Amino acid sequence: MTALFSPFTVRGVTLRNRIGMSPMCQYSADDGRVNDWHIAHYGGRAAGGVGLVIVEATAVEARGRITPHDLGIWRDDHQDGLARLAAFIDSQGAVPAIQIAHAGRKAGTARPWEGGSPLTDEQGGGLPAAPSPIPFADGFRTPHALTPGEMDGLIGAFVTAARRALWAGFRWIELHAAHGYLLHSFHSPISNTRTDAYGGTLENRTRLTVETVRALRAEIGTDVPLAVRLSCTDWIDGGWTLDDTVWTAARLKNAGADLIDCSSGGTARVKIPTAPGYQVPFAHTVRHGAQMPTAAVGLITDPAHADAIIAEHQADLVLLGRELLRNPVWPQQAARQLLGSAKDILPKAYIWATD
Numbered sequence: 001m002t003a004l005f006s007p008f009t010v011r012g013v014t015l016r017n018r019i020g021m022s023p024m025c026q027y028s029a030d031d032g033r034v035n036d037w038h039i040a041h042y043g044g045r046a047a048g049g050v051g052l053v054i055v056e057a058t059a060v061e062a063r064g065r066i067t068p069h070d071l072g073i074w075r076d077d078h079q080d081g082l083a084r085l086a087a088f089i090d091s092q093g094a095v096p097a098i099q100i101a102h103a104g105r106k107a108g109t110a111r112p113w114e115g116g117s118p119l120t121d122e123q124g125g126g127l128p129a130a131p132s133p134i135p136f137a138d139g140f141r142t143p144h145a146l147t148p149g150e151m152d153g154l155i156g157a158f159v160t161a162a163r164r165a166l167w168a169g170f171r172w173i174e175l176h177a178a179h180g181y182l183l184h185s186f187h188s189p190i191s192n193t194r195t196d197a198y199g200g201t202l203e204n205r206t207r208l209t210v211e212t213v214r215a216l217r218a219e220i221g222t223d224v225p226l227a228v229r230l231s232c233t234d235w236i237d238g239g240w241t242l243d244d245t246v247w248t249a250a251r252l253k254n255a256g257a258d259l260i261d262c263s264s265g266g267t268a269r270v271k272i273p274t275a276p277g278y279q280v281p282f283a284h285t286v287r288h289g290a291q292m293p294t295a296a297v298g299l300i301t302d303p304a305h306a307d308a309i310i311a312e313h314q315a316d317l318v319l320l321g322r323e324l325l326r327n328p329v330w331p332q333q334a335a336r337q338l339l340g341s342a343k344d345i346l347p348k349a350y351i352w353a354t355d
Contacts, residue, residue, distance in 0.1 A: 032072020034081030049331030104182030217256025
């Protein structure tokens with residue numbers, strides 16, 4: 001047994017190992033619905049041996065989609081496809097998780113391979129929502145500044161989304177509060193210039209996320225893990241910082257969150273100094289500063305490196321993104337490298353590939 005292949009239990013859920021699939025948008029849905037692409041994509045990584053599959057940012061409102069092709073969970077008729085997806089992930093030994101999200105002022109754009117530019121109403125764009133009427137970047141629409149009453153409605157949308165997710169069979173919920181999307185845009189003074197109870201002080205700017213976590217915990221009960229993805233820094237002077245993240249993580253823990261998924265950036269277009277494991281120090285700092293579990297993500301590709309992150313208590317989970325796009329069976333290869341065998345995570349139908 002190595003650290004990377006040790007089980008990990010959060011509330012009533014145990015992962016078979018410490019490897020998770022990071023939520024990565026596929027921009028391949030039709031009116032928010034799951035299709036065969038999602039079954040093949042996520043199912044293949046579950047069969048590849050990860051312990052946790054976090055399904056991509058799934059919109060709690062139609063206006064909260066990054067693109068018109070995002071997965072959705074704002075209507076009851078999204079549930080059947082999501083249930084099929086969760087059941088297949090579960091059948092391959094991975095825990096099905098889902099990230100519920102709202103894109104805020106970054107909503108209504110074309111898919112990345114179609115340019116990623118803001119869309120008109122006729123193209124499926126629409127007026128985005130945000131804490132303040134500050135566009136994300138040049139060419140983006142000036143968003144509608146949400147009223148307190150509208151924020152109550154948004155909390156309700158997240159809660160209803162979680163209820164639908166549990167009905168569909170997901171056993172782990174992640175709240176997206178990173179990458180410049182709606183909740184993160186409240187956190188950052190770059191995008192939040194409000195002067196009411198949701199702006200100004202750090203406590204006020206994080207109020208909506210804390211209230212959402214508290215409402216989600218009340219909805220999902222005591223046995224379901226609740227993670228929160230946070231951007232640990234804006235990488236901008238005068239923006240959100242790692243110290244802000246540690247303080248906020250402790251508040252989220254008290255509100256009912258179980259784990260912080262530590263990412264960074266997204267408030268503005270900036271050059272991020274990337275390198276293998278460049279965000280691992282964030283996960284380490286939050287883990288020890290807030291005294292709660294964390295997930296590390298960001299250019300983690302080497303099994304020995306991933307194992308060391310867990311063994312050295314820098315994080316409790318390692319989430320792989322692009323590496324799993326390149327190599328769906330990375331966990332099997334890591335098991336062969338670290339353990340000498342992948343038989344414990346190899347699908348039975350692949351018996352002829354046993355080491």
